[in-house]
Amino acid sequence: MSHRLAGVALTGVLCATALSCTGAPPAPHFQVAPEPAAKTLSAQVTAVPREKLGSTHHPGCPVPPEQLRLVRMNHWGFDGKVHTGELVVHEDVVAPVLRAFGQAFAARFPIRRMRVMAEYDGSDAAAMADDNTSAFNCRQVTGDPGRLSRHSWGDAIDINPVENPYVDVQGTSHPPNGRSHLDRDRAGPGMITPDGVVTRAFREIGWYWGGRWSPPDYQHFSEGGG
Numbered sequence: 001m002s003h004r005l006a007g008v009a010l011t012g013v014l015c016a017t018a019l020s021c022t023g024a025p026p027a028p029h030f031q032v033a034p035e036p037a038a039k040t041l042s043a044q045v046t047a048v049p050r051e052k053l054g055s056t057h058h059p060g061c062p063v064p065p066e067q068l069r070l071v072r073m074n075h076w077g078f079d080g081k082v083h084t085g086e087l088v089v090h091e092d093v094v095a096p097v098l099r100a101f102g103q104a105f106a107a108r109f110p111i112r113r114m115r116v117m118a119e120y121d122g123s124d125a126a127a128m129a130d131d132n133t134s135a136f137n138c139r140q141v142t143g144d145p146g147r148l149s150r151h152s153w154g155d156a157i158d159i160n161p162v163e164n165p166y167v168d169v170q171g172t173s174h175p176p177n178g179r180s181h182l183d184r185d186r187a188g189p190g191m192i193t194p195d196g197v198v199t200r201a202f203r204e205i206g207w208y209w210g211g212r213w214s215p216p217d218y219q220h221f222s223e224g225g226g
Helices: 091-106 124-129 176-181 197-204
Strands: 002-005 008-014 028-032 043-047 068-076 082-090 144-148 156-158 220-222
Touching (some): 043 091, 068 091, 082 091, 091 197
Antiparallel strands (some): 043 068
C-alpha cells in the first residue's frame, strides 16, 4: 500500500521482520522513500522490541506495549551530517510525529542524538544531560511525583534538552548544562524558538509547546498540552 506524508512517499507492509513482531501483535512497518536523502525524511515504524522499552515500561503504566511503536528515522546532526535515531511513541501519533519531524528535517534543524529511553535506564536527568531527544518514558512529572508525565502515554517529545532546558519555579535549569541557553534572545543551532520551524511544525499537527508555559519547558511538545 502507499501513502503520502509530509510531501514524501510512504510504502507499508505488515511486520517486515520477526523482531518487529516479537511480543506484540502485527504492526504496520512504514518506510519513507528518500527522494533525495539529503532533503527528505526517511523512517521505519515497527512494533517495539522488549529491549527497546527496558525499565521505561512497568506495571501501572497507562498504555500497554502493544500500543507503542518504535520509529527509526534520520535526522540532521550538529556536525552537518545525517544520522539515524529512534523514538518510541504511541501508535496513534506516528503519522503526525513523522509529519512534524519531516518539516524539521527539510529545514536541516539539528538534533544532537535520538535514543530510546531504555538506553538511559529511564533516567530523565541522564537523558537530558546527554542532550537526548526522546518520547515515551513511563515516569512521574519532574518535581511532582504525584502525577504521571505525558511521556507515559507516548504522546510527548523532548527535543535537544541542553539547548532547550526545562526551568523550574526557582529558575534552575534542567539539565544543569543547559544553563547557558537560558538566554532565549540569542538563538543558536538546535534551539527552539516561538516562530521557528519546530514550533510551527508541531503547532500544525495540533501539539503544544512547553516553552510557552510559566515556568517554561523549552524542550517539550505534547499532544494534550500536559
